[in-house]
Amino acid sequence: DGGITQSPKYLFRKEGQNVTLSCEQNLNHDAMYWYRQDPGQGLRLIYYSQIVNDFQKGDIAEGYSVSREKKESFPLTVTSAQKNPTAFYLCASSPPRGVTEAFFGQGTRLTVV
Amino acid sequence: EDQVTQSPEALRLQEGESSSLNCSYTVSGLRGLFWYRQDPGKGPEFLFTLYSAGEEKEKERLKATLTKKESFLHITAPKPEDSATYLCAAMDSSYKLIFGSGTRLLVRP
Numbered sequence: 001d002g003g004i005t006q007s008p009k010y011l012f013r014k015e016g017q018n019v020t021l022s023c024e025q026n027l028n029h030d031a032m033y034w035y036r037q038d039p040g041q042g043l044r045l046i047y048y049s050q051i052v053n054d055f056q057k058g059d060i061a062e063g064y065s066v067s068r069e070k071k072e073s074f075p076l077t078v079t080s081a082q083k084n085p086t087a088f089y090l091c092a093s094s095p096p097r098g099v100t101e102a103f104f105g106q107g108t109r110l111t112v113v
Numbered sequence: 114e115d116q117v118t119q120s121p122e123a124l125r126l127q128e129g130e131s132s133s134l135n136c137s138y139t140v141s142g143l144r145g146l147f148w149y150r151q152d153p154g155k156g157p158e159f160l161f162t163l164y165s166a167g168e169e170k171e172k173e174r175l176k177a178t179l180t181k182k183e184s185f186l187h188i189t190a191p192k193p194e195d196s197a198t199y200l201c202a203a204m205d206s207s208y209k210l211i212f213g214s215g216t217r218l219l220v221r222p
Contacts, residue, residue: 004156006156033210035212040122040214041214042117042212042213042214042215043157043200043210043212044212045209045210088154090156090157092156099144099145099162099164099204100162101147101159101162102159102210103159104149104156104157104158105156106155106156107155107156109154
């Protein structure tokens with residue numbers, strides 16, 4: 001089955017630690033995205049990548065970093081510089097530039113303890 | 114500034130009671146308007162894409178429509194399994210998706 005796999009489903013982080021969220025897709029999509037979702041708010045774009053070895057900041061990139069070394073993978077690192085990292089993180093992918101829908105993974109819920 | 118606003122924030126319906134969800138947008142160079150369904154703790158699931166004013170799409174009890182300023186998601190004779198959060202998103206001229214904050218729908222038996 002083609003799809004997007006995010007892991008882990010739940011993640012707990014101590015303050016001051018960096019953590020990395022995994023996102024893998026086998027849809028052969030060029031574009032991949034990371035969104036953050038907080039209760040009562042819409043999805044906010046963190047980073048996106050249209051092609052391997054290239055990525056751009058979204059609206060709330062501070063305190064986050066990404067890499068895109070392979071077409072299938074787009075990991076997100078939440079660094080200690082992110083002041084309020086507790087949230088639901090969603091990864092998505094879509095075909096390259098076009099008015100097509102984005103397909104989402106099942107999300108990772110990150111909690112700072 | 115590009116913006117997408119959904120209303121109401123929450124909606125409670127009795128099973129069989131039809132209603133509509135609203136999505137107002139101010140987006141430069143709209144390329145498409147998307148509707149998603151999201152269940153608690155899950156990722157959004159794609160429902161519809163609308164490309165131009167006047168367009169309509171249907172799927173089971175759901176019907177989405179688009180005007181130059183807003184989109185509606187009509188739910189006809191809803192069932193409890195339709196309970197979810199419904200998200201709309203507008204794609205701007207740079208192919209960026211701008212999401213609304215969603216409408217939480219609860220359908221009681």
